[in-house]
Amino acid sequence: SQQGEEDPQALSIQEGENATMNCSYKTSINNLQWYRQNSGRGLVHLILIRSNEREKHSGRLRVTLDTSKKSSSLLITASRAADTASYFCATHSGGSYIPTFGRGTSLIVHP
Amino acid sequence: EAQVTQNPRYLITVTGKKLTVTCSQNMNHEYMSWYRQDPGLGLRQIYYSMNVEVTDKGDVPEGYKVSRKEKRNFPLILESPSPNQTSLYFCASRATGVGEAFFGQGTRLTVV
Numbered sequence: 001s002q003q004g005e006e007d008p009q010a011l012s013i014q015e016g017e018n019a020t021m022n023c024s025y026k027t028s029i030n031n032l033q034w035y036r037q038n039s040g041r042g043l044v045h046l047i048l049i050r051s052n053e054r055e056k057h058s059g060r061l062r063v064t065l066d067t068s069k070k071s072s073s074l075l076i077t078a079s080r081a082a083d084t085a086s087y088f089c090a091t092h093s094g095g096s097y098i099p100t101f102g103r104g105t106s107l108i109v110h111p
Numbered sequence: 112e113a114q115v116t117q118n119p120r121y122l123i124t125v126t127g128k129k130l131t132v133t134c135s136q137n138m139n140h141e142y143m144s145w146y147r148q149d150p151g152l153g154l155r156q157i158y159y160s161m162n163v164e165v166t167d168k169g170d171v172p173e174g175y176k177v178s179r180k181e182k183r184n185f186p187l188i189l190e191s192p193s194p195n196q197t198s199l200y201f202c203a204s205r206a207t208g209v210g211e212a213f214f215g216q217g218t219r220l221t222v223v
Contacts, residue, residue, distance in 0.1 A: 033211065040219070042115075042201060043154075045211035088154070090212075099205075099212055101146070103153035 004032070004089040004102035012108045019076040021105040023089030024069075030092045032065055033099060034074050037086045046074075046087075081111045113138050117202050117215035124192055124222055132187045132218050134202030140213070142205045143185040144169070145177065147198040148217075154201065160185055192222040 007022045023032070031050045035043040049056045049065045049072065056063045062075040076083055086106050090099035115136045124130055136143065144159040146169075156169030160179040174196055176188040185204075189196060202215040 035212075040199065040217065042214035042216045043203075043212075044214070048211065100156065101154040103151065 004091050004100065006087065006089055006102045006105040008105060009103070010106045010108075012110065013079060014110050015079060015081055017079055017109075019079050019083070019107055019109070021074045021087050021107070023072045023074070023102060025072075025089075025091050026070065029067075032063075032072050033090045033092075034061075034063060034072075035088045035090060035101075037088065037104070039085075043088065076107075079107075079109045081109050083107060084109050113213065115202055115204050115213050115215040117200075117218050119218060120216060121219050122221070124220070126193055126222055127191050130189050130192060130220075132189075132200060132202075132220070134185045134187065134215060135183050136185075136202075136204040136213065137183065138204060138206065138213065139182065140204035140206045141182070142207070143179065144203045144205075144212075145175070145185070145187050146201045146203065147171065147196075148201060149198050157187070157200075192220075194222045196220065197222050 004023045004025045033048045034046045036046050037043045047058045047063050049063050060077045065072045086104040088101050088104045090101045118133045141162050145157040146154040148154050155171045157175050158169055158177040160166045163179055163182050166177050200218045203212045205212040
């Protein structure tokens with residue numbers, strides 16, 4: 001079953017603006033990961049945040065995790081047209097060895 | 112180069128004709144998994160494997176089979192494909208412990 005649900009489903013912004021995507025999940029997790037998918041291609045791992053972490057940075061990416069609200073957010077700062085892609089959150093929980101994905105947020109960055 | 116390789120990338124077939132989509136990883140990962148991706152439904156797990164000869168059903172296993180005879184390979188078998196199995200399929204692998212999953216480039220399957 002799908003654990004994470006991303007919001008919004010679609011996001012359209014101008015180059016240079018920040019993009020924020022949210023992910024909500026249902027059960028306790030060990031960690032949460034964000035992936036990126038260019039149209040029709042395989043997913044690429046962006047960043048992982050563990051359940052005992054609250055915030056993590058990687059380049060222009062900032063991820064937060066609020067386990068009390070069972071939610072995470074991905075912020076892409078100073079977006080570029082090349083950031084246009086779908087973004088998925090994935091969770092690991094309990095004995096699940098392979099991540100469970102949400103439906104994704106489709107981000108379009110206009111030049 | 113670390114990678115997950117799927118073949119074929121594109122396949123058009125007819126209803127009922129058995130087919131196999133291969134998946135191979137060169138990272139010695141224990142865990143491998145198959146997903147299908149459909150518009151509006153995201154990625155749904157079909158089957159996964161925790162090691163050689165250990166496989167288990169995911170969320171949508173009906174109509175699919177898998178095998179894990181070697182650590183590097185995890186083929187997806189459709190014994191009698193039907194049009195509702197038209198989809199984009201991804202294979203993924205991951206090492207033991209907390210880590211990222213590596214994905215293949217996908218196989219776009221059309222069953223007519």
